């Protein structure tokens with residue numbers, strides 16, 4: 409896989425799956441654009457990316473629920489690199505919330521997990537059409553079924569919406585030669601669980617339980633998800649569009 413001279417924008421590149429994905433693209437000679445909020449974490453990832461092949465990444469600090477900051481990602485990318493070849497819509501979060509918690513968690517989750525994805529993608533679309541590039545969305549197995557034992561209603565809805573976005577957009581952009589795909593991870597070892605409101609001990613306990621119930625006896629690592637993202641973005645996946653790729657150690661089978 410060769411991403412030499414390809415511009416790859418990754419949201420949520422400061423942590424977990426996004427950070428692993430950025431490093432993997434950098435190892436494949438890509439010019440990476442790292443988007444996130446935590447500047448010091450972004451700088452650490454940027455250093456690792458630069459150490460791979462000597463190509464300096466662009467860092468764009470952005471709160472994705474803010475439209476102006478989303479617009480700034482596009483202008484900074486075009487200013488620095490003149491275009492885009494791959495957009496990885498990875499940033500997202502979950503939080504414990506049920507229908508009893510009212511509309512606030514729903515609005516908060518949708519603003520980042522789906523609205524920002526829609527806005528950023530729409531702004532990059534003319535450039536992706538020009539480059540005949542492609543998009544990879546990071547969804548979840550939570551798009552297919554409720555999460556057991558935890559109230560995660562708005563998150564599950566946001567990822568189901570993201571999957572339909574992937575499929576509809578794949579049809580819409582197929583005439584322009586732009587592919588759109590998704591990866592749908594199951595439990596993956598990242599700070600996600602703690603960001604969602606579990607403390608360190610609870611997170612470890614959750615992984616221990618998951619390690620036991622998963623058919624393959626383990627949760628995924630962020631590199632496992634990054635592998636699939638990089639593959640889908642590459643020309644090896646030239647016949648794949650509108651497809652959702654489950655990476656879950658068999659989680660949804662049991």
Ligand SMILES: NC(=O)c1ccc[n+]([C@@H]2O[C@H](COP(=O)([O-])OP(=O)(O)OC[C@H]3O[C@@H](n4cnc5c(N)ncnc54)[C@H](OP(=O)(O)O)[C@@H]3O)[C@@H](O)[C@H]2O)c1
Pocket residue numbers: 419420421422423424425426443444445446447449470471472473498499500501502520546547548549592593594595596597598599600601603630
């Ligand atoms: N880990 C899992 O078990 C799992 C399973 C299925 C799907 N996923 C999906 O995988 C994706 C990546 O999650 P992860 O596991 O890597 O979690 P993570 O380590 O918590 O990373 C989430 C990333 O998203 C960024 N982000 C979140 N909200 C943002 C906002 N409003 N504006 C800008 N950036 C924002 C964070 O930026 P800062 O840290 O800089 O604030 C961080 O870089 C998410 O879409 C998640 O839903 C994860």
